[in-house]
Amino acid sequence: GQQLNQSPQSMFIQEGEDVSMNCTSSSIFNTWLWYKQDPGEGPVLLIALYKAGELTSNGRLTAQFGITRKDSFLNISASIPSDVGIYFCAGQDTNAGKSTFGDGTTLTVKP
Amino acid sequence: DTGVSQDPRHKITKRGQNVTFRCDPISEHNRLYWYRQTLGQGPEFLTYFQNEAQLEKSRLLSDRFSAERPKGSFSTLEIQRTEQGDSAMYLCASSLRGRGSANTEAFFGQGTRLTVV
Numbered sequence: 001g002q003q004l005n006q007s008p009q010s011m012f013i014q015e016g017e018d019v020s021m022n023c024t025s026s027s028i029f030n031t032w033l034w035y036k037q038d039p040g041e042g043p044v045l046l047i048a049l050y051k052a053g054e055l056t057s058n059g060r061l062t063a064q065f066g067i068t069r070k071d072s073f074l075n076i077s078a079s080i081p082s083d084v085g086i087y088f089c090a091g092q093d094t095n096a097g098k099s100t101f102g103d104g105t106t107l108t109v110k111p
Numbered sequence: 112d113t114g115v116s117q118d119p120r121h122k123i124t125k126r127g128q129n130v131t132f133r134c135d136p137i138s139e140h141n142r143l144y145w146y147r148q149t150l151g152q153g154p155e156f157l158t159y160f161q162n163e164a165q166l167e168k169s170r171l172l173s174d175r176f177s178a179e180r181p182k183g184s185f186s187t188l189e190i191q192r193t194e195q196g197d198s199a200m201y202l203c204a205s206s207l208r209g210r211g212s213a214n215t216e217a218f219f220g221q222g223t224r225l226t227v228v
Contacts, residue, residue, distance in 0.1 A: 042222045
């Protein structure tokens with residue numbers, strides 16, 4: 001079946017640093033989604049990408065939809081302690097709307 | 112609050128018991144999804160509904176699992192004869208599929224954490 005490879009698995013950074021994480025797929029997706037999940041909570045949608053090559057920002061977050069439609073990356077600029085959490089990428093099936101998720105990048109921000 | 116709502120948030124049950132979870136989607140959303148998430152993994156798709164019709168079931172959904180969305184609004188997920196391997200976070204999400212248009216992004220509830228002892 002479809003698989004998403006998300007990297008890195010974990011990151012430990014200093015407050016104020018920029019962060020970059022990416023996601024690659026064996027299959028093409030027409031929609032890429034980035035979610036953040038805090039412990040014991042459900043994933044919260046950060047950014048949705050609908051077009052190959054699209055670059056979208058949400059505050060300090062920027063995400064890009066790869067031109068091949070098989071990858072995406074997420075950047076966080078000037079990290080702050082509340083950025084701590086697990087970040088998931090997801091490729092969304094156009095018809096069914098179901099998503100295939102990566103296994104997440106765990107971000108730790110040291111003050 | 113008009114987000115996706117799940118109940119209960121936590122459930123501890125003995126092996127062999129039946130459990131039922133409820134999900135209330137965002138009110139105007141016609142699609143509802145169930146996912147399962149285990150520690151260290153991303154959510155895995157289980158099943159989805161468009162209105163009251165269950166359109167797809169994953170191979171992960173064994174015959175001990177059943178989901179319903181009887182009036183096209185809230186949904187229930189029942190697990191019969193629970194096993195320790197069923198311990199996981201069960202997540203519900205909803206989205207809107209418009210006529211002739213692509214699916215919108217899905218919004219998740221807070222999940223139900225199931226522990227089978």
